[in-house]
Amino acid sequence: DTQMTQSPSTLSASVGDRVTITCRASQTIGYWLAWYQQKPGKAPKLLIYKTSSLESGVPSRFSGSGSGTEFTLTISSLQPDDFATYYCQQYNNYFTFGQGTKLEIK
Amino acid sequence: QITLKESGPTLVKPTQTLTLTCTFSGFSLTTNGVSVGWVRKPPGKALECLALIYWDDDKRYSPSLRSRVTITKDTSKDQVVLIMTNMDPMDTGTYYCAVSTRGYFGSWGQGTQVTVSS
Numbered sequence: 001d002t003q004m005t006q007s008p009s010t011l012s013a014s015v016g017d018r019v020t021i022t023c024r025a026s027q028t029i030g031y032w033l034a035w036y037q038q039k040p041g042k043a044p045k046l047l048i049y050k051t052s053s054l055e056s057g058v059p060s061r062f063s064g065s066g067s068g069t070e071f072t073l074t075i076s077s078l079q080p081d082d083f084a085t086y087y088c089q090q091y092n093n094y095f096t097f098g099q100g101t102k103l104e105i106k
Numbered sequence: 107q108i109t110l111k112e113s114g115p116t117l118v119k120p121t122q123t124l125t126l127t128c129t130f131s132g133f134s135l136t137t138n139g140v141s142v143g144w145v146r147k148p149p150g151k152a153l154e155c156l157a158l159i160y161w162d163d164d165k166r167y168s169p170s171l172r173s174r175v176t177i178t179k180d181t182s183k184d185q186v187v188l189i190m191t192n193m194d195p196m197d198t199g200t201y202y203c204a205v206s207t208r209g210y211f212g213s214w215g216q217g218t219q220v221t222v223s224s
Contacts, residue, residue, distance in 0.1 A: 046212050
């Protein structure tokens with residue numbers, strides 16, 4: 001199994017901050033990584049696929065980078081709507097998710 | 107517009123079998139490359155992909171749940187069914203179906219809450 005580890009588990013930030021979430025894979029997954037945003041009581045929403053490709057309709061303040069085993073999701077300037085939980089997902093070897101990063105208002 | 111909707115029991119007893127149905131529209135599960143998967147979220151835990159079925163009837167299962175899970179499709183009804191046996195309170199959570207074309211899940215259903223309790 002390919003395990004995905006996100007850090008931090010919780011992140012406190014303010015509107016306008018630049019934040020970065022890291023996702024590490026237990027083995028190389030190439031560029032086969034996606035990021036999702038989930039709000040309480042809602043389904044996950046796809047933000048980024050293939051490491052850095054922005055899903056249609058997703059604001060450009062979201063960006064992704066990385067390769068192999070280490071990946072990052074960056075939000076360049078936090079907006080009130082961005083406070084949520086973020087998950088990475090690898091799809092190189094079956095499909096596994098990270099444990100999530102909860103982005104809280106400081 | 108792609109939509110997916112999960113249906114099934116909200117409460118099952120331990121050891122019982124859970125059957126969930128995903129009814130979708132806006133795409134066809136006969137189209138090359140399309141797949142539908144089931145993902146669950148236990149309270150306070152991470153998302154977990156349970157199973158995936160492809161347009162050509164190929165199937166993928168979570169290694170840890172393979173012995174308990176079966177996924178099937180009915181393309182005439184635009185439905186995907188998940189069967190999970192020997193349910194346990196640890197299986198409590200929200201169950202989602204989602205569509206994938208390249209391994210990531212682009213559209214999701216609203217989710218259905220399943221509680222396992224006697």
